[in-house]
Amino acid sequence: MRVNLQPAYVIHSRPYRDTSVILEVFTAEYGRISLVARGTRRQTRRGSKAALLQPFFPLLLSFFGRAELKTLSAIEPVKGMPALRGERLFSGLYMNELLVRLLHRNDAHPALFSAYDCALKALAGIATVDTVLRSFEITLLDELGYGLNLSLDGASGERVNEASHYHYDPELGLVAGSGASGRPAATYSGADLLAMESGEFEGPVRLPAKLLLREVLAAHLGDMPLHSRELFRLKRALSSKRSDAPQS
Amino acid sequence: MKFSPSLQDLIDALRCLPSVGPKSAQRMTLHLLERDRDGALALATALRHAVEKVGHCRLCRNFTELEICELCSDPKRDATVMCVVETPADVLAIEQSGSFRGLYFVLMGHLSPIDGVGPAEIGLEDLQQRVIDEGVAEVILATNPTVEGEATAYYVADMLQPLGVGVSRIAHGVPLGGELEYVDGSTLAHALSGRRLVD
Numbered sequence: 001m002r003v004n005l006q007p008a009y010v011i012h013s014r015p016y017r018d019t020s021v022i023l024e025v026f027t028a029e030y031g032r033i034s035l036v037a038r039g040t041r042r043q044t045r046r047g048s049k050a051a052l053l054q055p056f057f058p059l060l061l062s063f064f065g066r067a068e069l070k071t072l073s074a075i076e077p078v079k080g081m082p083a084l085r086g087e088r089l090f091s092g093l094y095m096n097e098l099l100v101r102l103l104h105r106n107d108a109h110p111a112l113f114s115a116y117d118c119a120l121k122a123l124a125g126i127a128t129v130d131t132v133l134r135s136f137e138i139t140l141l142d143e144l145g146y147g148l149n150l151s152l153d154g155a156s157g158e159r160v161n162e163a164s165h166y167h168y169d170p171e172l173g174l175v176a177g178s179g180a181s182g183r184p185a186a187t188y189s190g191a192d193l194l195a196m197e198s199g200e201f202e203g204p205v206r207l208p209a210k211l212l213l214r215e216v217l218a219a220h221l222g223d224m225p226l227h228s229r230e231l232f233r234l235k236r237a238l239s240s241k242r243s244d245a246p247q248s
Numbered sequence: 249m250k251f252s253p254s255l256q257d258l259i260d261a262l263r264c265l266p267s268v269g270p271k272s273a274q275r276m277t278l279h280l281l282e283r284d285r286d287g288a289l290a291l292a293t294a295l296r297h298a299v300e301k302v303g304h305c306r307l308c309r310n311f312t313e314l315e316i317c318e319l320c321s322d323p324k325r326d327a328t329v330m331c332v333v334e335t336p337a338d339v340l341a342i343e344q345s346g347s348f349r350g351l352y353f354v355l356m357g358h359l360s361p362i363d364g365v366g367p368a369e370i371g372l373e374d375l376q377q378r379v380i381d382e383g384v385a386e387v388i389l390a391t392n393p394t395v396e397g398e399a400t401a402y403y404v405a406d407m408l409q410p411l412g413v414g415v416s417r418i419a420h421g422v423p424l425g426g427e428l429e430y431v432d433g434s435t436l437a438h439a440l441s442g443r444r445l446v447d
Contacts, residue, residue, distance in 0.1 A: 083434060
């Protein structure tokens, strides 16, 4: 198989041998794949190719190979993407960790790729981090086949009522009431769910949306926690320790 | 043909080295046993010695046989400036440049959520404590200009700035002897945004 100039993002890279790297990349038409990039850490007169193979930069990659690990043959940078800075870098790392943890190799997800692309561009701009991350998480769940229906009660099939409260059931989705006896579950108001349905993730909906998606993702992620989330939590602990005013 | 158990053990043991596969391990083993038994004994002694004696410096976390490494205990070093680097190899590289007289802090890695490396694994609490204890005036963040290195630098800067410490980041730009034509766009953008007035 030989693929030419496939739109892609590097998700993760690790050194391999003396001058090569093994890349985890997310491509538009081939999904998540592993590539070996030979000699990229070698410094030549033309500079090192490693500078191009960084996460969050849109690339066109050419690669070939029949085995699971393909070989990278050419890299073209795509113009026009400012680097992620500061805390937005952590958000990018969080999205990458979600992709590595939830996507299977060689499963094409063109819609998710464009959502990822849009999310990164929004993060590099001035968009609100929460809105970007929540929309990306929802697209990710949709694409994986775990789509979350925010406007229907999973048990009764009725439309979510603004005045009622719902909890999340991994099997059924959102269900009215506060969950089965014995295990107290977090509840979400119908009004909040309908706001999320319409793409509203800020203001009063910010926290419930974050908690709901965390709960839903946790059901698919299994026992191992997301390490990038730890990054945010520790950072918050640091900043609240110094200002005493709790912020999130 | 099957090798004797001790020979096979040695081959398997050598494979713990990076980029040594079964064939290279076999070649190394046969070489050591056939031609260089003294070398093999010296290697064994050196390995045992290093593994047993070399630990991390209590202050900078670099490898050392002492409790506090020679660099940290050198009175001629400027204790008000501290350089934060990712690996011991980075310390060597900076030392060879001869342009830095301060102290180091070696993270032994960088923040990388996918690999499960968080702030605790790279000893950021120790760094914070050391900056407070020693009254460091400036911390130079010399982590690699990769995404993970940037994330680490940002995290450290965010952690140290409230302590009233000056935090700086090493400059990124065009390498000496390089040609602008062949420098990638993001490096060039860094070089332009970090330009300096000619004096």
